[in-house]
Amino acid sequence: MHPVSAEGGAGPISFQVIARSWSRRVALLTSDVNVFQALRYLECDPEIAGASQDDVVVSVEPHGSCFRIVQEKVVLSEQRSAKDVTEFLHGHLVLLSLDDFPTTPLIHGASLRREGHRILLVGPKGAGKTTLTLRLIQEGYEFEGDENVFVTFDGVLARARGIRIKKSTATILPKLTELLSAAPYYENNLGDRIYNVDPRQAGASIWRIEMGPVEAVAILRPNHGGKSSMRPVSSLALVQEVLRETGLPETERAAAIGAIAKVIGNARGFELSLGDLAGAVDCINQVLEDLAD
């Protein structure tokens, strides 16, 4: 728990949750313990290299039968429950992140580094990105993000967000079971819990996000229950596959595709048939070793 005084001194006790975008450090303050517990699902406080940082304060306080959400004296919304507050602020934080790079394409993928080399894992929902990412963290890879990566002509940049883990993932990675028992979670409409985990708690030595080149991209193909294997793909095929998992901006689409072609097209591309995790780690290790040579 992170109780603080909202005024920095004497005053009502508030609870604080920190969330980050590239340019903003957002402090979510509330005096309601239930809201605080719900907001912890949004907690995300990595080190972000090279970014100027604006501090933004968002307060969530009971107001009649609702919770009033205020940012810089502007009422953003009123919501009925702690869960509704979390859902609203989840969307608000995503929009703040997108506002940092409004004309930049966003890849659905994970970004990891080892010995200075960056690799992206790209694949549709359910392909195994998060599971493989967690395993790679445990193998010593540095984590940047596991959901979205901005692509600019200067390189890629992971969108700051904690690792979202479904309970089913814990059965694949048993070390997670204890971690999840204390992790904040959101319960979706099907009653499934999705946990928010800081990668440092999942085994990462640091959590540092920085913009830079990408040396390798692995397109994930689920092969549940089978062996993992990897094969190289051409630059054209790589760009084609990555664009399938890319959100393009409404405007300046040509420039956005150009950025993908430049940054992704010049990386080494692989298709990873993702079966057993140990085999997948061996495949990724081999790619990174080849890059280091």
Next chain:
Amino acid sequence: MEMLVRADGLDVNEVPDGYVIYQTTSDRVHYLNKTAAIVFELCDGSGGADDIVARIGQMFDLDDATDNVAIEACIQSLLKEGLVLYRSK
């Protein structure tokens, strides 16, 4: 005389094994391998389809009729996609 030229409104991006082209008018992305990229580059208003087939034949020392058919098919594909078009000289 009808000459082949590249269409307007194309954003051409080079990758190691070809071109990624964004066609603004139709909001489509095209992927050209190296061969198609060469054909596309030769559509510079200096000749028609026969000229391009002949120039590529000379460049790569091709004398097989099936190669010519493949190059013509590539030109037709570029025309069909609207990446190149005929223009009167």
